[in-house]
Amino acid sequence: MKIAYIFTQFPSGQVSNSTRVFAMLERGHKVTVYANSKSKSILYKDELERFSDDLKIVYINKPPLQMLQVMFKDFIKNPLSFIKTLIKVSNKKIFYQHHTKRIMGGGGKNNNLLVTKKKSKIVTSYFRYRAIRDNDFDLIISFFGTIGNNYLFTKSLYPNSIYMTYFVGFDYSSQVYRTGDVDFYKDLFHECDYICAKSNFSKQTLVGLGCDEDKIVIDYNGIDIKKFSSKTYESELKTLKFIIVSRLEKKKCHLLILKAFQNVLESFDNFEFTIVGDGPERQKLEDYISKDKNLVDRVSLVGLKTQSEIKELLQLNHIFIHPSSSSLLNGSMEDTPTAILEAMAIGLPIISTYHAGIPDLVVDDYNGKLVPERNLKLLEKAITTFFKDKSLVSEFGKNSRLLVEEKFDSRKNAMKNEDFYKSILLNHD
Numbered sequence: 001m002k003i004a005y006i007f008t009q010f011p012s013g014q015v016s017n018s019t020r021v022f023a024m025l026e027r028g029h030k031v032t033v034y035a036n037s038k039s040k041s042i043l044y045k046d047e048l049e050r051f052s053d054d055l056k057i058v059y060i061n062k063p064p065l066q067m068l069q070v071m072f073k074d075f076i077k078n079p080l081s082f083i084k085t086l087i088k089v090s091n092k093k094i095f096y097q098h099h100t101k102r103i104m105g106g107g108g109k110n111n112n113l114l115v116t117k118k119k120s121k122i123v124t125s126y127f128r129y130r131a132i133r134d135n136d137f138d139l140i141i142s143f144f145g146t147i148g149n150n151y152l153f154t155k156s157l158y159p160n161s162i163y164m165t166y167f168v169g170f171d172y173s174s175q176v177y178r179t180g181d182v183d184f185y186k187d188l189f190h191e192c193d194y195i196c197a198k199s200n201f202s203k204q205t206l207v208g209l210g211c212d213e214d215k216i217v218i219d220y221n222g223i224d225i226k227k228f229s230s231k232t233y234e235s236e237l238k239t240l241k242f243i244i245v246s247r248l249e250k251k252k253c254h255l256l257i258l259k260a261f262q263n264v265l266e267s268f269d270n271f272e273f274t275i276v277g278d279g280p281e282r283q284k285l286e287d288y289i290s291k292d293k294n295l296v297d298r299v300s301l302v303g304l305k306t307q308s309e310i311k312e313l314l315q316l317n318h319i320f321i322h323p324s325s326s327s328l329l330n331g332s333m334e335d336t337p338t339a340i341l342e343a344m345a346i347g348l349p350i351i352s353t354y355h356a357g358i359p360d361l362v363v364d365d366y367n368g369k370l371v372p373e374r375n376l377k378l379l380e381k382a383i384t385t386f387f388k389d390k391s392l393v394s395e396f397g398k399n400s401r402l403l404v405e406e407k408f409d410s411r412k413n414a415m416k417n418e419d420f421y422k423s424i425l426l427n428h429d
Helices: 015-026 045-050 064-077 079-089 122-132 145-150 153-157 174-179 186-191 200-208 254-264 282-290 293-298 307-316 338-346 376-388 391-407 410-428
Strands: 002-010 030-038 056-059 097-105 108-119 139-143 162-166 194-197 216-218 240-245 271-276 299-303 319-322 350-353 368-371
Touching: 002 015, 002 145, 015 030, 015 338, 015 410, 064 079, 064 122, 079 122, 122 153, 139 145, 145 162, 145 186, 162 410, 194 200, 200 216, 240 307, 240 338, 240 376, 254 271, 254 282, 254 293, 254 376, 271 293, 271 307, 282 293, 282 299, 293 299, 307 338, 319 338, 338 350, 338 391, 350 376, 368 376, 376 391
Parallel strands: 002 030, 002 139, 030 056, 139 162, 162 194, 194 216, 240 271, 240 319, 271 299, 319 350, 350 368
Antiparallel strands: 097 108
């Protein structure tokens, strides 16, 4: 099969999305990646080197001066073709971007409205069209909903291709929340052949936004479990070691975890807590920890770590804690966090929340504990569960690994996707 993947950046910051690309390359398919820009991520360095001869990557955005130079050369080379292309990409019904505009409300800035309109950006459309034309793809797959919107023109460019779009969390939550435009994806839902959701929650949310349920396919995030060795469990746990790996931002609820541990200290003090990551909340967390000697003695903020260092830390810890919540600022959700999957692959039990697609990863009282978002009392109770019965660390941890092997193995998922692609192409013809 000939497959085109379209990203905002590549390699994608969302690990599981890049994994899908390399999985199809590994299975021998011809893959072209189109991305607005190159990612600064150092992930997938080995895979990029391994598939350097097979993977074609086209970065579309260029500095303004360079874009003008390219357009001038195109004009000199073939004036008629250049003018025809400009006329084509000026068609706002096909080539457009969603432009968000703020309208002042009668009550001042607090009543501002955000409205979205289709806006023609000829230069941007010219380079997108220029990059992707004159090809013949079986499948065109966009990551995320916003990219699916912006590249919907490929559906008219390649009417015989299957056009699919993955939704990942922010695109069906904060993107809609901040504009209040429930019809933001109306054209995409109508024109797209398949919409891919990463959880049952996202599927139902997309149906609520107007997508035909028959078009929605659930494709869970997956990881390469061969890269994660299941941990060896200690026969006796004297000190419970908790860990979180995430960006330090409010919706990850690090401060809530610290407050829960302060309450736990009244009954149990034999624990350590490692915080991996960096972000805007770091200083606030450092200040909070510094005011409590009990936290100073037990909590470590270790900053950013490489993937291999994270694996080592996960092996050294006993319980992964990740109480995600929807952003109070813009309603953003994260669906099915890869960080949880990686901890599960190591064999850690999970403490998390009933947030977006997380219940598809964590089954309460099977491989972890789930609590409502931002519920301090129940988060504290979930933590104390493991102090009261330390055997749950190995029991839930082993179940975590089994779940990953069963449902979230990227290689198994790639085989399922391959079979699905072949079947829809056969029926499409």
